Amino acid sequence: MRFGFVNEKNMALLTDLYELTMAQVYLKENRTKTAIFDFYIRPTKKRTFFLNAGLEQLLYYLENIKFTDEDIQYLKEKGFEDFFLDYLKNFKFTGNIYAVEEGEIVFPNEPIVQVEAPLPEAQIIETFLINTLQHPILVATKAIRCNIAGDFKKILVDFGLRRAHGTDAGMKAARASYIGGFAGTSNVLAGKEYNIPIVGTMAHSFILSYFDEEKAFEAFAKQYPENTIFLIDTFDTIKGLKNALKAVKKLNMKSFKGVRLDSGDLVKLSKEVRKILDEEGYKDAKIIASGSIDEYKIKEHIEKNAPIDGYGVGTKLVVSSDLPYLDCAYKLVEYDGRPVMKFSPHKITLPSKKQVFRQFENGKFKEDTVGLYDENLEGKPLLKKVMENGKVCINLPTLEKIKEKAINNVKKLPKQFLNIGNEIEYIPSISENLKKVVEKLKEEIK
Numbered sequence: 001m002r003f004g005f006v007n008e009k010n011m012a013l014l015t016d017l018y019e020l021t022m023a024q025v026y027l028k029e030n031r032t033k034t035a036i037f038d039f040y041i042r043p044t045k046k047r048t049f050f051l052n053a054g055l056e057q058l059l060y061y062l063e064n065i066k067f068t069d070e071d072i073q074y075l076k077e078k079g080f081e082d083f084f085l086d087y088l089k090n091f092k093f094t095g096n097i098y099a100v101e102e103g104e105i106v107f108p109n110e111p112i113v114q115v116e117a118p119l120p121e122a123q124i125i126e127t128f129l130i131n132t133l134q135h136p137i138l139v140a141t142k143a144i145r146c147n148i149a150g151d152f153k154k155i156l157v158d159f160g161l162r163r164a165h166g167t168d169a170g171m172k173a174a175r176a177s178y179i180g181g182f183a184g185t186s187n188v189l190a191g192k193e194y195n196i197p198i199v200g201t202m203a204h205s206f207i208l209s210y211f212d213e214e215k216a217f218e219a220f221a222k223q224y225p226e227n228t229i230f231l232i233d234t235f236d237t238i239k240g241l242k243n244a245l246k247a248v249k250k251l252n253m254k255s256f257k258g259v260r261l262d263s264g265d266l267v268k269l270s271k272e273v274r275k276i277l278d279e280e281g282y283k284d285a286k287i288i289a290s291g292s293i294d295e296y297k298i299k300e301h302i303e304k305n306a307p308i309d310g311y312g313v314g315t316k317l318v319v320s321s322d323l324p325y326l327d328c329a330y331k332l333v334e335y336d337g338r339p340v341m342k343f344s345p346h347k348i349t350l351p352s353k354k355q356v357f358r359q360f361e362n363g364k365f366k367e368d369t370v371g372l373y374d375e376n377l378e379g380k381p382l383l384k385k386v387m388e389n390g391k392v393c394i395n396l397p398t399l400e401k402i403k404e405k406a407i408n409n410v411k412k413l414p415k416q417f418l419n420i421g422n423e424i425e426y427i428p429s430i431s432e433n434l435k436k437v438v439e440k441l442k443e444e445i446k
Contacts, residue, residue: 143180
């Protein structure tokens, strides 16, 4: 029996086979000069922008990737040659990484991570890089959209672990949603690993196990008098609220944290619950809603004046339900100092080592321009060297700082980017010098 989870010892093999078969040919043909690859997102009308996340985990992988003796033996059995296996025995990533910081706004067609390394190294890391970045970007973006829908005034927590597509996705989602402005997570391991506040209420099973709703509430509140949030919809929401209040009064509690609604007409029920709570003198008790929540539901509730204070956002967050995969790519743009590009229909790439220049006007985002790396264009350069010769060369910010940065960056976007119903497709402009490189390559293939 094997657990089969990815860990530091086996993560080098978490790659697609063709990364290794190509790398073996590169070495055999002595194609080991410096290559530059771009990781970027392709255009989509389902997002007006993306929020960058996942960089720290990528850097950890690059600093620690190592092929073990067990890995080497496995690859030998799969037919890889001895010269390549000898290379892998001593494999270490030695390249440079230029990246947009976590918590920064990014758009399609601009490099988010730029890898500069010997060709075999840059090729081998492709799969892990894409896998590590795409899901956090999706979830962080979904999370910040939920905050935008709530005008950054609602308490939002990640309830998605059980519906995440695997344990790794659950961990990444908790971290990414926190970057996207969430207040905490139900994921205890993520709380420990990332120092994220952990939150939780109770399940319907807890209430059902007592055969008596009031007794269940009383037992829970007795144990957690300062943090009790009653789940009141197991049988009947209004009767459940009344049973919760009976338990509160029986325990002589002057106040309690709140109640959770997990089903039914959340707008109608929240108004009824708020009225009763206020009449009974519990004006500080919060109403938390859960169950198929996303940015669209939050927006709808606000438009209908639902007095909901916060949300447990689960399934639709962690799987990014309306955009369940990130159409992203990792493409070679330069080898041995020579720019290269694809001309495939709908998948054309931009050549050369690049930089993204961001301009603001009156404190708001104006435009991005993708140019050559050594250009001196107007605007703030977004790509920063974060790894040099295989070692992280910056002080990584805390998760709290990244979250703060993300919220501040989103608030600098013009209104059209903040309307979650918009389907605008913003594409950064291209510098004149970069256009000249593209035209030159087009002429060469004629």
